[in-house]
Amino acid sequence: MSDEIFDVVQIGYGPVGQALAAMLGQRGHNVAVFERHSSLYALPRAGHFDHEIMRIFQSVGCAEQIEEDVFPATKYQWRNGKGETLITFDWDQVGVSGWMSDYLMFQPYLENALHHAVQQYPTVSVNHGWEAVEITTHADHVSLELRQYMVDAQGRQQATGETKTVKGRYLVGADGANSFVRQHLNLPWTDLGFNESWVVLDLKQKGPVHYEFDNGQICDPKRPLCLFQLGKSHRRFEYMVMPGEDRETLLRPEHAWETIRPWMAPDDADLIRQIIYTFKSGLASQWSKDRVFLVGDAAHLMPPFLGQGMCSGVRDAKNLAWKLDLVLKDKADAALLETYQQERSPHVKEIIDLAVQVGKISCMVDPEAAEARDQAFRDGAVPPPPPFPILRDGLIDHSAEAHSVTGELGPQGQVRHLGKEGRCDDVLGLGWQLISNFDVDELLSDGSRELLQLLETRVIRPIPVVDEPNVADAVVDIDGTYFRYFSANNVSAILVRPDFYVFGGVQDKADIDALILRLRDGFSKRND
Ligand SMILES: Cc1cc2nc3c(=O)[nH]c(=O)nc-3n(C[C@H](O)[C@H](O)[C@H](O)COP(=O)(O)OP(=O)(O)OC[C@H]3O[C@@H](n4cnc5c(N)ncnc54)[C@H](O)[C@@H]3O)c2cc1C
The missing domain is CATH 3.40.30 (Glutaredoxin)
Structure with missing residues (x-):
C-alpha cells in the first residue's frame, strides 16, 4: 500500500464524478478517481441539461466543446393522443446563468468534453478498470480497497487478480444508483414511489431530420411517448411499456421501427440502442458518514420526465467541491461540510417530487382519466408548474433582514x-x-x-x-x-x-x- 494520502479519492466516473474531479483538480487538489468500466461509457442516458449546468461546465472550461454538439431547445410541448397541445414550456430565452435556458445533448460527447477538462489538471489521476470493494474509515483518512478488471478479447470484464489500497483525506461515492459506497456504509435510502418501465431508443441520424413537433411528450393513454433531439446528430424516443406487454417483443428492432414509424424509418437513422429502463425515485436520508460523501445518483434518483437527474448530481458536485476546497486548504472548519446535505437534499427532493408528479400525469393509461386530465388542461384548471427550487437552508443569510434573492441563482452577464x-x-x-x-x-x-x-x-x-x-x-x-x-x-x-x-x-x-x-x-x- 502506498503511503500517499490523496486529498480526495473518488469512486465512479460518470458525468457527476467527472464534473467533481474537474472542479477539485482546478483548485489544485490531489484526486484519484477509480472507475470499474475500462473506458468512458459510450451510450447516452441523460439528454437534457439547463443553463445552471452549462455555467458549471463553463466553470471547468468545457462549455465551448460541449456547445459544438448541443442543441439549445426553444420549446418543449405536451400533446395528447389527439394532437392537442396541453402545455408549452418556453425555453427560447437566456437563463439567469448567462446561457440558453435548456439544452439537448448526446451524453457521450458531453462526457468526452468533461474528460478533456479533467485531463487539463495534472493533480487528477483517472484509473479505469478498478472496482471499489472495501472502505475503512480512520480518524484522519479513509482507505479504499480496489480490484482490477480487464476487458478480454470477447469484450467481457475479467478480474486480473490485481488489488490495491489507496488512501484519501476524503472519499466521494459518485458511483451511481446502485452505489457500492451507500450500501457498504449502510446509508439509509427512502423509496419515494414511482415504478414504470419505458423503452428507450437512441438513434444516430443519417442527415438532418426535423418535425413540426420535435421535442416533447405525447400523453396518449394508448402509449405515452416522448421524443427529442439528442444534440445535433442523434435522437431519442422513449415509450411506456403497456400493461401485459412482452419485454422480448419490445426489445426487437422491428417493434421499435414500427412504434416510431410516424417519425422515422431505417433510411433516416441507425438504431444504436434499444433498452428497457424502470424509472424509480428515491433519496438517501444520510449523504455522508465520517469522511465519506455521496454525490449524484448515489444520493438521489428520479424518473427522467424533467431531465434533471444528472443536473442535480452536477449541482451536488459544485456544492461539495467548493466546501471541500475551503476545508482542505484549512480556510474553513470541516463542519462546513455538514451544510452539503442540508442544502442539497431539500433542493433535489423538490425536484424529485415534481418529476414523480409530472411522470404520473404523462403515464396515464386509463382513457377516462386521460380525458379528464386533457379537459383540465383545456379549462386552464391545471396550475402552472411551481418555480424551480432555491436554497432554503445551510450557508445562506437567515437573518430577519434576508433579501428575497437569498438562495436563488445569481446572474451572469x-x-x-x-x-x-x-x-x-x-x-x-x-x-x-x-x-x-x-x-x-x-x-x-x-x-x-x-x-x-x-x-x-x-x-x-x-x-x-x-x-x-x-x-x-x-x-x-x-x-x-x-x-x-x-x-x-x-x-x-x-x-x-x-x-x-x-x-x-x-x-x-x-x-x-x-x-x-x-x-x-x-x-x-x-x-x-
Ligand atoms: C432514460 C434516461 C434518461 C435520462 N435523462 C436525463 C436528462 O435528460 N437529464 C438529466 O439531467 N438526467 C437524466 N437522466 C439521469 C442521468 O442519466 C443520471 O442522473 C446520471 O447519469 C447520473 O450520473 P452519476 O455520475 O451520478 O452516475 P452514473 O452515470 O451511473 O455513473 C456512476 C459510475 O460509477 C461507476 N461505479 C459504480 N460502482 C463502482 C465501483 N464499485 N467501483 C468503481 N466504479 C463504480 C459506474 O461504472 C459508473 O460509471 C436520465 C436517465 C435515464 C435512465
Whole structure:
C-alpha cells in the first residue's frame, strides 16, 4: 500500500464524478478517481441539461466543446393522443446563468468534453478498470480497497487478480444508483414511489431530420411517448411499456421501427440502442458518514420526465467541491461540510417530487382519466408548474433582514473589462463574487475585508455602457444583465457563492457590511 494520502479519492466516473474531479483538480487538489468500466461509457442516458449546468461546465472550461454538439431547445410541448397541445414550456430565452435556458445533448460527447477538462489538471489521476470493494474509515483518512478488471478479447470484464489500497483525506461515492459506497456504509435510502418501465431508443441520424413537433411528450393513454433531439446528430424516443406487454417483443428492432414509424424509418437513422429502463425515485436520508460523501445518483434518483437527474448530481458536485476546497486548504472548519446535505437534499427532493408528479400525469393509461386530465388542461384548471427550487437552508443569510434573492441563482452577464469581453466568469474569474451597483470599498469594516480576502472574493461593480468612458478599469455591463437584475429584484448588492447561489443581498448600501459579517458568522457558527 502506498503511503500517499490523496486529498480526495473518488469512486465512479460518470458525468457527476467527472464534473467533481474537474472542479477539485482546478483548485489544485490531489484526486484519484477509480472507475470499474475500462473506458468512458459510450451510450447516452441523460439528454437534457439547463443553463445552471452549462455555467458549471463553463466553470471547468468545457462549455465551448460541449456547445459544438448541443442543441439549445426553444420549446418543449405536451400533446395528447389527439394532437392537442396541453402545455408549452418556453425555453427560447437566456437563463439567469448567462446561457440558453435548456439544452439537448448526446451524453457521450458531453462526457468526452468533461474528460478533456479533467485531463487539463495534472493533480487528477483517472484509473479505469478498478472496482471499489472495501472502505475503512480512520480518524484522519479513509482507505479504499480496489480490484482490477480487464476487458478480454470477447469484450467481457475479467478480474486480473490485481488489488490495491489507496488512501484519501476524503472519499466521494459518485458511483451511481446502485452505489457500492451507500450500501457498504449502510446509508439509509427512502423509496419515494414511482415504478414504470419505458423503452428507450437512441438513434444516430443519417442527415438532418426535423418535425413540426420535435421535442416533447405525447400523453396518449394508448402509449405515452416522448421524443427529442439528442444534440445535433442523434435522437431519442422513449415509450411506456403497456400493461401485459412482452419485454422480448419490445426489445426487437422491428417493434421499435414500427412504434416510431410516424417519425422515422431505417433510411433516416441507425438504431444504436434499444433498452428497457424502470424509472424509480428515491433519496438517501444520510449523504455522508465520517469522511465519506455521496454525490449524484448515489444520493438521489428520479424518473427522467424533467431531465434533471444528472443536473442535480452536477449541482451536488459544485456544492461539495467548493466546501471541500475551503476545508482542505484549512480556510474553513470541516463542519462546513455538514451544510452539503442540508442544502442539497431539500433542493433535489423538490425536484424529485415534481418529476414523480409530472411522470404520473404523462403515464396515464386509463382513457377516462386521460380525458379528464386533457379537459383540465383545456379549462386552464391545471396550475402552472411551481418555480424551480432555491436554497432554503445551510450557508445562506437567515437573518430577519434576508433579501428575497437569498438562495436563488445569481446572474451572469456579458461584461467588458480591461479590453477583455465575454461572460463575466470568463472575464473576471470564478469563486465568491460581491456584485454591487455602488462602490463598496469605503463601507467595509476590517472584519468584512478580511473575510472577502480569505475567500478570494471578486468585488464587481458593473456599470452601464453609457458611463463607460468615465471610469477607468470599469467592468462594463455590456448586455445590461446586472442593471436589469438589480432593478427587477430591488436589490443593490449581492454576495454570490462559488456555486452561483446568492448568500444574501441588500437593498440599502449601508447594509452591505452587516451582510458580509453575517456570512462570517455563518462560517464561524459551524466552527463552534
Ligand atoms: C432514460 C434516461 C434518461 C435520462 N435523462 C436525463 C436528462 O435528460 N437529464 C438529466 O439531467 N438526467 C437524466 N437522466 C439521469 C442521468 O442519466 C443520471 O442522473 C446520471 O447519469 C447520473 O450520473 P452519476 O455520475 O451520478 O452516475 P452514473 O452515470 O451511473 O455513473 C456512476 C459510475 O460509477 C461507476 N461505479 C459504480 N460502482 C463502482 C465501483 N464499485 N467501483 C468503481 N466504479 C463504480 C459506474 O461504472 C459508473 O460509471 C436520465 C436517465 C435515464 C435512465
